[in-house]
Amino acid sequence: MRVSALSLGASSLGGMFTAVDDEDEAVDVVIRALKCGINLIDTAPWYQKSERILGLALRDVPRKAYYINTKVGRYPISTNRSTGDDDREDEEDRMFDFRGETVIESVYESLATLGVSYLDCVHVHDPEFCPDLNIILHETLPALRKLKKEGIVRHIGVAGYPLSILTRLVQESTVSLDTVLSYCHHTLLDTSLVDSGFLALLREKGIGLINASPFAMGLLTHNGPPAWHPATNCQKKACRQALEYCSALSHVQGREISLARLALRFAFAEPRIPTTLFSTSSVMELTENLRDYHAPLTKAEESVMRHVCKEYFAALKKGGKVGWEGVEVNAYWTSVGKRHILKKVYGQQVTALSNGRGGAATTAGRRKRRRS
Numbered sequence: 001m002r003v004s005a006l007s008l009g010a011s012s013l014g015g016m017f018t019a020v021d022d023e024d025e026a027v028d029v030v031i032r033a034l035k036c037g038i039n040l041i042d043t044a045p046w047y048q049k050s051e052r053i054l055g056l057a058l059r060d061v062p063r064k065a066y067y068i069n070t071k072v073g074r075y076p077i078s079t080n081r082s083t084g085d086d087d088r089e090d091e092e093d094r095m096f097d098f099r100g101e102t103v104i105e106s107v108y109e110s111l112a113t114l115g116v117s118y119l120d121c122v123h124v125h126d127p128e129f130c131p132d133l134n135i136i137l138h139e140t141l142p143a144l145r146k147l148k149k150e151g152i153v154r155h156i157g158v159a160g161y162p163l164s165i166l167t168r169l170v171q172e173s174t175v176s177l178d179t180v181l182s183y184c185h186h187t188l189l190d191t192s193l194v195d196s197g198f199l200a201l202l203r204e205k206g207i208g209l210i211n212a213s214p215f216a217m218g219l220l221t222h223n224g225p226p227a228w229h230p231a232t233n234c235q236k237k238a239c240r241q242a243l244e245y246c247s248a249l250s251h252v253q254g255r256e257i258s259l260a261r262l263a264l265r266f267a268f269a270e271p272r273i274p275t276t277l278f279s280t281s282s283v284m285e286l287t288e289n290l291r292d293y294h295a296p297l298t299k300a301e302e303s304v305m306r307h308v309c310k311e312y313f314a315a316l317k318k319g320g321k322v323g324w325e326g327v328e329v330n331a332y333w334t335s336v337g338k339r340h341i342l343k344k345v346y347g348q349q350v351t352a353l354s355n356g357r358g359g360a361a362t363t364a365g366r367r368k369r370r371r372s
Contacts, residue, residue, distance in 0.1 A: 001040070001067055001120065001121070001155065001179075001208065003039060003040045003067060003274060003275045004037055004038045004039045004040060004275060005268065005274075005275055005276065005293065006037075006038050006275070006276060006277075006278065006289065006290070006293050007038060007039075007040035007041070007042060007210065007275045007276070007277040007278075008029075008030070008033045008038050008040070008041045008042070008277070008278070008279070008280075009041075009042050009043075009212060009213075009277045009278060009279035010030075010041060010042060010043035010044075010047055010050040010051075010053075010054055010279065011043075011044070011047045011050065011279045012279040012280050012281040012282075013026045013029070013030070013043075013047065013049070013050045013053045013054065013279075013281050014043075014046075014047030014048035014049050014050030014053075015048055015049070015281075016047055016048070016226075016279075017217075017218060017226050017279075018226075018281075020049070020053075020281045023049075023053060023056075025281065025282070025283055026053050026057075026281045027053060027056050027057040028283055029280060029281055029282065029283055029286050030053070030054060030057035030058070031057055031061070032283060032286060032287075033286060034061060034065060034066055036290050039065070039066050039067055040066070040067045040069070040210075040275060040277075041054065041066060041067070041068050041069070042069045042070075042181065042210065042212070042277055043068070043069070043070050043071075043114075044070055044071035044074065044123075044125055045070070045071070045072075045074070045075050045076065045106060045109070045110060046071065046074040046075060046076055046125060048076055051070065051110055051113040051114050052113055054068070054114055055113055055114045055115040058114065058115065058116070059115055063116065063117075067120040067121070068114060068116060068119060068120055069119065069120055069121040069122070069123060069157075069179075069181075069210075070107075070110045070114070070119055070122055070123075071122065071123045071124070071125035071159060072098075072102070072103045072106045072107060072122055072123075072124060072125060072140070072144070073096060073097065073098045073103070073106075073124050073125040073126065073127065073129075073130070073140065074095065074096055074125040074126050074129070075094070075095060075096075075097065075106070076095075077092055077095055092335075092336065093336060093340070093341060093344055093345060094345060096126070096129045096130065096341075096345075097345060098124070098127070098130050098135050098136055098139065098140045099135075099139060099140075099345070099346065100139040100140065100142065100143035101143075103139075103140055103143040103144060103147075104143055104146075104147065107119065107122060107144075107147055107152065107153065111152070118151060118152055118153070118154060119152065119153050119154065120154045120155060121153070121154065121155035121156070121157050121178065121179055122144055122147070122153045122155075122156060122157070123156075123157040123158055123159035123179070123181050124136055124140050124141065124144075124157070124158045124159065124160075124169075125159055125160075126159070126160050126161070127140075127158055127160050127165055127166075127169060128160050128161060128162050128165045128329050129329060129332060131338045131341050131342045131346070132342065132346075133165070133168060133169065133172075135346065136158075136169060137169070137172055137173055137174070137175075141156065141173055141174075141175035141177075142175060144156045144175070145175045145176075155178035155179055156175060156176070156177060156178055156179075157177055157178055157179035157180055157181060157208075158170075158177060158180055158181070159180070159181035159182075159183075159210075159212075160181075160182075161182075161183060161184065161185075161323075161325065161328075162325045162326070162329075163182065163185060163192060163193070163196050163198045163325075164325070166180055166182060166198065167198060167201065170201060170202070170205060170207065171201075177205075177207050178207065178208060179207060179208040179209070179210060180202060180207055180208070180209055180210070181209075181210040181212055181277070182198070182209065182210070182211060182212065183211075183212035183213040183217070183277075184212075184213045184216050184217060184323070185198075185211075185323070186199075186211050186214070186267055186270060186273065187213070187214055187215070187216045187219075187220060187263060187266070187267070188216075188220060188242075188259075188262065188263050188266050188305070188308065188309055188313060189216050189219065189220065189235065189238070189239065189313050189316065189322055190216070190317075190322040190323055191317070191322075192322065192323065193211065194270065199270075199272055199273070203272065208274065209273060209274060209275075210274075210275055210277050211267060211270075211273045211275065211276045211277065212276075212277040212278075213277070213278070213279075214263050214264050214266070214267035214276050214278060215260055215263050215264070215278065216231075216239070216263075217229055219231060219235070219236065219239040220239055220242075220243075220259050220260055220262075220263040221259070221260045222243065222258075222259070222260065224239075224240070224243075225239075230324040230327040230328050231324050232321065232324060232327075234316070234321060235316060235321065235322070235324070238312045238313060238315075238316055239312075241312050242259055242308045242311075242312040242313070243259050245307075245308065245311070245312070246258065246259045246262075246304065246308070249304065253300075257301065257304055258292075259308070260288075260292075261288075261292045261297075261301070262297070262301060262304065262305045262308065264276070264278070264289060264292050264293070265292060265296065265297050265301075265305075266305065268293070
């Protein structure tokens with residue numbers, strides 16, 4: 001896949017950060033991005049109406065003009081207020097479902113919603129929320145391999161946050177992985193994508209990389225992060241101080257110093273990263289990001305970037321406090337219970353997988369997913 005240096009993430013199109021009230025503008029964002037040279041779009045069923053909006057935007061675009069990636073394993077919870085408590089609890093339990101049969105069902109649903117006959121890549125979505133990685137290794141990925149052999153899926157990958165989980169899947173998977181989507185690990189705040197050796201591992205294995213969220217899911221933007229952002233108060237404070245510094249400097253110098261622009265250009269500075277994925281549903285933000293891509297930093301901006309990294313982020317990096325690995329996962333298992341999910345969603349089959357006795361297998365008790 002010969003991808004553009006900038007790629008478009010469709011989570012914003014689904015309202016994952018702020019509500020999308022103007023779907024016409026969201027469609028326009030996609031079309032403008034393609035016309036400006038972006039050729040890779042990444043989406044997921046989890047991103048609510050994202051796939052539907054993309055289907056509208058792409059229906060008159062030649063299929064060879066873009067790559068479209070989606071995901072399997074994580075699904076939205078219904079927002080229907082009439083849903084009973086028992087039904088809603090069932091949906092929450094099945095927000096993550098990595099069973100092979102669910103994978104196949106999900107891919108076909110995405111094909112229909114997007115209005116395409118094949119998907120360029122399908123990623124396993126947030127495998128860190130799987131109660132046993134053996135399910136991913138022996139069931140999820142083999143299901144995707146089956147679809148790849150049928151030509152419905154062109155490439156297979158994994159997408160998640162913890163580099164430790166992604167590393168294990170890369171090292172242990174018997175299904176050939178083509179790509180990995182890693183997010184928030186190559187930013188002004190967090191450079192562990194490189195520092196940990198994970199980028200070098202991917203290059204050694206010949207696996208492609210999508211570096212997502214150079215803005216750390218809003219931490220490095222003027223608007224700030226959404227309320228659900230899992231960063232610690234210490235991390236949020238450091239980012240807020242960096243933003244305030246840039247704002248004050250802009251006032252003194254009489255020209256804007258944008259932390260978001262510094263963050264995006266920082267991502268481009270690593271030559272081993274083939275594409276950096278950002279997400280927006282705003283034509284104005286799309287235009288700004290494209291402008292920043294084409295305009296290198298001035299010497300003054302480079303000086304500001306070095307100061308910001310040293311003054312606000314260096315201490316976090318030195319103390320190993322740049323990420324939030326485990327925060328969301330631990331909260332999820334505390335809420336639903338790992339043993340409960342193993343039994344309710346995956347049944348007894350997972351016992352064999354966990355003990356190393358299982359091969360590529362399917363779980364019993366198929367149940368139709370409710371989708372929002």
